[in-house]
Amino acid sequence: MQNSFRQAMAWLHTWYGLVLGYVLIVAFFFGALSVFDREIDRWAIPDTRFEPQVMPSYDGMLKDVYERLKPHPDDWAFTEMRVVGPMPDPDTLTLTSLYAYTTHRDPLLQIGGEFAIPNRLKDSADDHAHVHGWTTIDPRSGEMLPDDQLKIGSEWFYPMHYGLHLGWNNLGYWLVGLSAFTMLIALVTGIVMHRKIFKEFFTFRPWKRTQRSTLDLHNLTGVVGTPFHLFFAFTGLIIFASFIYFPAGSSLLKPLHDQGEVLESAETGLPLEPAGVPAPMASVDVMVSEAKRMWAERDMAGEVGLLTINHRNDINGYVSVYRAGSDRVALVGEGIHFKASTGDLLREDPPRSVVDEINEFLTGLHLQHFEHWLLRWLYVFGGLIGCVCIATGFIFFVEKRKRKHAEKGSQGARIVDALAVATCTGMVIAAVGMLVVNRLLPAGMEGRGDWEAASFWGFWLLAFAHAVFRSAPVARNLLNPAWREQCYAIAALGVAAVVLNWLTTGDHLIKTIFLETYWPVAGVDLSLLATSALSLFAARKLAAREYAQQPSNVSFEAGDVAHV
Amino acid sequence: MGANTGISKAAVNPKAAGKGSGAVFDTLHRLVLSLLGSYCFTWGFVAFGIAGLVTLGVSFHGAEHLMMMLAFLLIVPVFLWAFVTPDLRRVWIVLAGGAIGMTATAWLLQLLLID
Numbered sequence: 001m002q003n004s005f006r007q008a009m010a011w012l013h014t015w016y017g018l019v020l021g022y023v024l025i026v027a028f029f030f031g032a033l034s035v036f037d038r039e040i041d042r043w044a045i046p047d048t049r050f051e052p053q054v055m056p057s058y059d060g061m062l063k064d065v066y067e068r069l070k071p072h073p074d075d076w077a078f079t080e081m082r083v084v085g086p087m088p089d090p091d092t093l094t095l096t097s098l099y100a101y102t103t104h105r106d107p108l109l110q111i112g113g114e115f116a117i118p119n120r121l122k123d124s125a126d127d128h129a130h131v132h133g134w135t136t137i138d139p140r141s142g143e144m145l146p147d148d149q150l151k152i153g154s155e156w157f158y159p160m161h162y163g164l165h166l167g168w169n170n171l172g173y174w175l176v177g178l179s180a181f182t183m184l185i186a187l188v189t190g191i192v193m194h195r196k197i198f199k200e201f202f203t204f205r206p207w208k209r210t211q212r213s214t215l216d217l218h219n220l221t222g223v224v225g226t227p228f229h230l231f232f233a234f235t236g237l238i239i240f241a242s243f244i245y246f247p248a249g250s251s252l253l254k255p256l257h258d259q260g261e262v263l264e265s266a267e268t269g270l271p272l273e274p275a276g277v278p279a280p281m282a283s284v285d286v287m288v289s290e291a292k293r294m295w296a297e298r299d300m301a302g303e304v305g306l307l308t309i310n311h312r313n314d315i316n317g318y319v320s321v322y323r324a325g326s327d328r329v330a331l332v333g334e335g336i337h338f339k340a341s342t343g344d345l346l347r348e349d350p351p352r353s354v355v356d357e358i359n360e361f362l363t364g365l366h367l368q369h370f371e372h373w374l375l376r377w378l379y380v381f382g383g384l385i386g387c388v389c390i391a392t393g394f395i396f397f398v399e400k401r402k403r404k405h406a407e408k409g410s411q412g413a414r415i416v417d418a419l420a421v422a423t424c425t426g427m428v429i430a431a432v433g434m435l436v437v438n439r440l441l442p443a444g445m446e447g448r449g450d451w452e453a454a455s456f457w458g459f460w461l462l463a464f465a466h467a468v469f470r471s472a473p474v475a476r477n478l479l480n481p482a483w484r485e486q487c488y489a490i491a492a493l494g495v496a497a498v499v500l501n502w503l504t505t506g507d508h509l510i511k512t513i514f515l516e517t518y519w520p521v522a523g524v525d526l527s528l529l530a531t532s533a534l535s536l537f538a539a540r541k542l543a544a545r546e547y548a549q550q551p552s553n554v555s556f557e558a559g560d561v562a563h564v
Numbered sequence: 565m566g567a568n569t570g571i572s573k574a575a576v577n578p579k580a581a582g583k584g585s586g587a588v589f590d591t592l593h594r595l596v597l598s599l600l601g602s603y604c605f606t607w608g609f610v611a612f613g614i615a616g617l618v619t620l621g622v623s624f625h626g627a628e629h630l631m632m633m634l635a636f637l638l639i640v641p642v643f644l645w646a647f648v649t650p651d652l653r654r655v656w657i658v659l660a661g662g663a664i665g666m667t668a669t670a671w672l673l674q675l676l677l678i679d
Contacts (some may be wrong), residue, residue, distance in 0.1 A: 007648060009648075246610045256614070257628075259679065
């Protein structure tokens with residue numbers, strides 16, 4: 001392995017890592033938050049602060065709820081663009097298929113379905129003419145949640161993790177995918193660049209000058225996190241591969257895919273299409289009970305995670321009952337399928353092939369729906385270690401160059417540093433600020449979710465403007481005070497969020513930990529306070545360093561510079 | 565990597581080759597080619613792999629799952645190889661040729677498989 005190869009690896013690591021690191025750190029941070037997305041939802045929507053519920057009765061409750069389900073306005077608008085002619089009155093549409101989904105952490109139930117529409121599709125390669133509807137219900141009462149109550153954890157932080165809320169042409173998915181690919185490249189090139197991996201695992205010298213100690217921390221977190229980061233970048237790419245990154249089955253090989261579906265349907269006995277012959281539904285509750293009995297017989301007792309009905313009210317209709325993934329890595333499984341009109345058993349999913357086992361293990365381990373709280377926290381720390389690795393990469397990049405840039409009058413290090421501030425502390429300000437706004441907005445306010453989303457971008461934009469505005473010292477080989485000031489802002493916002501939660505809901509920490517224990521809210525509050533404490537500590541450290549850099553205190557700096 | 569296959573210093577560091585726009589172009593050319601080329605090559609590999617496995621009797625979704633996993637194991641070394649190989653013509657031939665060849669083969673296999 002000659003030097004030029006190592007040099008090429010170093011170039012890739014530096015520049016690829018720098019440019020896409022800004023996206024990657026966002027994916028890591030919001031991925032870490034997404035581990036507790038349901039808990040953040042509970043914090044953000046106080047009305048939903050109750051214990052997780054099992055799948056409710058279909059016959060007794062869900063059936064009526066689905067009668068009230070309407071096409072979602074977002075999908076209605078999207079479908080209007082895909083079809084020829086005006087769409088029919090939404091109240092006249094028939095629900096042809098449906099689903100209900102829950103996990104061991106969900107007090108609420110997510111439901112949805114497809115409504116058939118008579119319109120012709122503009123694109124002949126497009127699939128069935130359907131419009132989708134979805135909503136969230138309280139499974140205790142069947143009441144639908146207002147659509148403008150944003151679930152900040154699962155509907156904002158989580159999509160931020162994989163799509164950046166940039167929906168145009170799936171741009172966000174591509175950017176995150178490119179950054180995950182960059183993570184793989186950065187890890188491989190990092191391993192090639194650093195020959196003393198084992199030694200770097202044990203090397204952290206915070207007393208050394210910033211450039212050295214930052215590189216130590218970058219290497220240490222990179223080495224410690226390598227298996228975690230490799231795995232998550234790889235599996236994250238696999239999750240979206242077949243429909244975003246390599247959609248061969250829906251483009252070049254669509255005819256082969258469609259033929260494969262027909263063959264699979266013939267093999268499984270689950271009809272691919274409706275027959276067009278109306279048929280009433282048998283009791284779904286009886287089918288669910290039968291499925292549970294069959295799982296128990298195989299020593300796999302558990303709750304229903306996913307319930308689907310295909311070709312509803314048609315003679316070809318069938319009900320599929322899937323076991324929740326609380327006790328294993330794969331998300332849902334052991335599907336049992338019944339003929340909807342009679343309740344007769346159609347099929348039990350056979351054991352998966354080796355390839356499918358591996359695939360479901362990989363994606364399941366990324367999406368972690370299993371019940372294991374310690375592992376869940378390790379995921380958070382793994383994600384945050386990734387953030388530290390990327391952030392120290394930025395700082396090392398700046399520290400290595402800023403003195404030279406200051407001498408030459410170049411603005412390069414200043415720009416990189418400002419972007420690093422805006423990304424690292426800016427995204428935390430945006431996330432915590434959004435929670436503060438969530439507690440400040442009136443409960444019944446119209447368009448509340450839109451305001452919360454706007455506040456997230458607003459806080460981030462402010463953080464960016466502030467980072468740029470305060471960045472001039474970097475061009476003089478000094479620290480950007482925005483790092484310190486934004487750390488103070490995070491500390492203040494974190495405490496404000498906890499206090500506001502107490503004032504607006506009465507749920508203070510003594511109550512949620514000791515009196516009426518409710519860990520989802522207590523956990524978010526404690527995490528916010530820990531974030532505040534850590535930010536305050538960082539701000540004070542930064543203040544000390546800035547003080548040392550002032551001309552009147554230059555003696556300390558002179559000693560420091562001697563190492564450069 | 566062979567003893568003389570390393571990328572030249574100029575290719576990854578325009579400053580090393582002077583400040584000419586040619587060196588910047590070379591770097592951009594290499595970067596875009598290695599990124600898009602490895603992507604297209606892997607696309608062809610995925611399509612060829614799915615069609616090939618279906619030909620061998622594997623179900624479409626089984627083949628698709630396997631190829632999606634292999635895709636990301638392949639694209640990283642292909643990208644790195646493309647980035648460090650000094651002869652860009654060779655990179656072009658392998659990546660474009662491979663992408664077109666495998667995609668075309670997948671398409672032909674599909675023609676044979678569709679009833």
